[in-house]
Amino acid sequence: MVLLMLISIVINYIAGLMIAKTESKNHKKLILILSVIIDLGILGFFKYAGFITENLNVALPFMNIPKISVPLPIGISFYTFQIMSYTIDVYREDTKAQKSIVAFGTYVSLFPQLIAGPIVRYRDVDIQLENRRENIEQFSHGVRLFVLGLAKKVLLANPMGALWDSLRETQNGGVLGAWIGVIAFSFQIYFDFSGYSDMARGLGNMLGFEFLENFNYPYISKSITEFWRRWHISLGTWFREYLYIPLGGNRRGKARTLINLLIVWMLTGLWHGASWNFVLWGLYFGILLIIEKLFLLKVLNKLPSFVSHIYSLFFIVFGWVIFYFADDVGGLSALLGFIPRLFSGGFISADALAVIKGSILLLVAACVASTPIIRKIYMKLRERKGFVVAEVIAIVLILVLSTASVVGDSYNPFLYFKF
Amino acid sequence: MKNKMKSKLISAVFIVFVFAVAILYAFTPKTNFSETEKRYLAEFPKFSFESLSSGKFTSDFEEYLSDHAPFRNVLVSLNSYFELAKGNNGSNGIYLGSDGWLIEKPFDRENRFDTNVRRITAFARSTGIPTAITAVPEKGFIYGENLPKNALKYNDDQCFKKLTSQCKDSVKFINLSDALNAQKNDKQIFYKTDHHWTCDGAFIGYNEICKALNLTAAEENSFNIQTADNFYGTSYSTSLYTLTKPDTMKIMRSQKTNGAAEVVIEDGNTEKSENMFFDDNLKGSDKYTVFLDGNHPFVRIKTGNEGGKLLVIKDSFAHCLVPFLAENYSEIVMIDLRYYKKPVSQLLSAESFNQILFVYGMENLAESRDIILK
Numbered sequence: 030m031v032l033l034m035l036i037s038i039v040i041n042y043i044a045g046l047m048i049a050k051t052e053s054k055n056h057k058k059l060i061l062i063l064s065v066i067i068d069l070g071i072l073g074f075f076k077y078a079g080f081i082t083e084n085l086n087v088a089l090p091f092m093n094i095p096k097i098s099v100p101l102p103i104g105i106s107f108y109t110f111q112i113m114s115y116t117i118d119v120y121r122e123d124t125k126a127q128k129s130i131v132a133f134g135t136y137v138s139l140f141p142q143l144i145a146g147p148i149v150r151y152r153d154v155d156i157q158l159e160n161r162r163e164n165i166e167q168f169s170h171g172v173r174l175f176v177l178g179l180a181k182k183v184l185l186a187n188p189m190g191a192l193w194d195s196l197r198e199t200q201n202g203g204v205l206g207a208w209i210g211v212i213a214f215s216f217q218i219y220f221d222f223s224g225y226s227d228m229a230r231g232l233g234n235m236l237g238f239e240f241l242e243n244f245n246y247p248y249i250s251k252s253i254t255e256f257w258r259r260w261h262i263s264l265g266t267w268f269r270e271y272l273y274i275p276l277g278g279n280r281r282g283k284a285r286t287l288i289n290l291l292i293v294w295m296l297t298g299l300w301h302g303a304s305w306n307f308v309l310w311g312l313y314f315g316i317l318l319i320i321e322k323l324f325l326l327k328v329l330n331k332l333p334s335f336v337s338h339i340y341s342l343f344f345i346v347f348g349w350v351i352f353y354f355a356d357d358v359g360g361l362s363a364l365l366g367f368i369p370r371l372f373s374g375g376f377i378s379a380d381a382l383a384v385i386k387g388s389i390l391l392l393v394a395a396c397v398a399s400t401p402i403i404r405k406i407y408m409k410l411r412e413r414k415g416f417v418v419a420e421v422i423a424i425v426l427i428l429v430l431s432t433a434s435v436v437g438d439s440y441n442p443f444l445y446f447k448f
Numbered sequence: 449m450k451n452k453m454k455s456k457l458i459s460a461v462f463i464v465f466v467f468a469v470a471i472l473y474a475f476t477p478k479t480n481f482s483e484t485e486k487r488y489l490a491e492f493p494k495f496s497f498e499s500l501s502s503g504k505f506t507s508d509f510e511e512y513l514s515d516h517a518p519f520r521n522v523l524v525s526l527n528s529y530f531e532l533a534k535g536n537n538g539s540n541g542i543y544l545g546s547d548g549w550l551i552e553k554p555f556d557r558e559n560r561f562d563t564n565v566r567r568i569t570a571f572a573r574s575t576g577i578p579t580a581i582t583a584v585p586e587k588g589f590i591y592g593e594n595l596p597k598n599a600l601k602y603n604d605d606q607c608f609k610k611l612t613s614q615c616k617d618s619v620k621f622i623n624l625s626d627a628l629n630a631q632k633n634d635k636q637i638f639y640k641t642d643h644h645w646t647c648d649g650a651f652i653g654y655n656e657i658c659k660a661l662n663l664t665a666a667e668e669n670s671f672n673i674q675t676a677d678n679f680y681g682t683s684y685s686t687s688l689y690t691l692t693k694p695d696t697m698k699i700m701r702s703q704k705t706n707g708a709a710e711v712v713i714e715d716g717n718t719e720k721s722e723n724m725f726f727d728d729n730l731k732g733s734d735k736y737t738v739f740l741d742g743n744h745p746f747v748r749i750k751t752g753n754e755g756g757k758l759l760v761i762k763d764s765f766a767h768c769l770v771p772f773l774a775e776n777y778s779e780i781v782m783i784d785l786r787y788y789k790k791p792v793s794q795l796l797s798a799e800s801f802n803q804i805l806f807v808y809g810m811e812n813l814a815e816s817r818d819i820i821l822k
Binding site for chain 2: 100165166168169170172173175176188191379380383384386387388389390391417420421424425428429430432433434435436437438439440
């Protein structure tokens, strides 16, 4: 897998240099297209080959294509997109070609964000790659970000995941039970993903890098359009910059704009995983965004903000339901089996209520942490005398509790022995 | 403080933490068996390119790290209390109740209870030997008032109902729930830190069994009382609510024999003992094994008393009950279906028993996959 990354680095490094050196516009284009085909080919093979052959076998059963199963190389979706941003930007002359293969390799294999993003565009870090100076302010900022991310992941996302699991497995938990379950999943995925992003940015800071923010309180959005400006910002930016706009964006008439949007969102969905539910999830948001673009956004702007807020959260949370049911947890049929639980079957069962009661504080904490309130308080208090003491205590507490939580989850008494 | 100083302080705290953890890992002694968990801890994974590329190495390494974390039990305990502070009592499978009660969560509803009971009744019909069954309810069912507010519901009464209706003719069902409930405030029927019933609880059970089987139960004052302090049972080691007080174990031994009997344990090899109580085990960490030395596939007890021959098919709830039953039988054979894999019918045709008695904790009766009776 490391080899695969080395190959990608070498190919794109050479492609970048060649694009920069070649005078002819056509040759530049040819090299770019070749490199993009190779990049997407590798991604396509390792991430989607199994999915494609499986579906081909369903569509054309007589072909009997052998099943391909290749292990998914870690971070391939992220670093492939990073690499492509480089070659495309070189081609567009938005950035200079990197002459040092070490610096370029550093960019691609930069470990903090390799696994879960953000997708760092080359042009955002090209200067930092060679001229960065680690300093103590940046380092301590990195510590804060890392610890914040750790808390999000271990103290919020993990217990939210456990809550979602137990509510999902509580059959006949009632409508409220099912909704709190999917809300818990919504929190899990947000704090998990943004926690990883924060940890990556924090580690980046410690090493002297500055990565752009990837999440900006997405759950306070008042429309789906706004949500996608706040959620996984680096991915949205990438698709807009390297797919939507090259496809013509909104400059080629209404019909073409709609088609472009659908293509972009279908692929955004597919990027998240090789499974039909992700395609559906992408299209779901594509359609919502189109509706908002056509007229709904104007309506939403006139409505009281809590109405548009509820509207947005409803569709976001429902989106996560589609997102959850990937093929490995039952796929679309499990999704169809789950959806009725959101709308029928009693209000809430005693079991579900007992489970939720034990998680009320967690849910409240997650709600607060989804808004900028804590950040605002922090900004106000940070200059106060002695605040640093509180900060140190908070950092130590988070580190200790997170460790305890990770170790606690692994604590696994051999129950069978007890009888 | 200047900004630069603050930055230095925060960076230093982080770096010290990271290095302190690394150094503690390197220098704390490693054990490969966890006493509280009763299991072997993960070993350091062997490195190979294959295991690295398949991801096995890293996931094994992660397991090794958390299994061998320095101050592991302290951290687990801290996590238990942290969950408690969040209002999530029972997150580790054990409720911290009032009065120092540690109570197992109710078992899963979707279980094998019906199947197991059906197998037992069908088996009983086939043997022609009088058969009875008794089940010890869950601690949380008896001591419900000590549960925290968010506790799930215990459904032992439904199990009792099912047992009553399914055991009509072939098996005599001995329902302990009324007797246990009636005396739960005068006597401590369960250990606070262990999932088992106490000798007091088992003695109530013994009386009910005698009533049902037309035996004369030995009087309570015909037993000597021995106590063992500092008993921390499974409920404690599962949850590590380390601030909980230990139980004092009360052991009831017949005045006549002081527990003396001819005990033969077959567990691969044959072990013999002259007493049903294994006092040496009180020194170890698993004190409950003082009764008949804990779990074994096959145990034969020649009691020296008058009476018939009894076959007990059981889990560990029987261990403190059988010494009472020894007062009424001349010979008792105990088999544990989790470990005893020979057909029971073979045993029944080789020896003649006057009575068969099933003794199970309700949870095991509902979840065991080993109740296979041929």
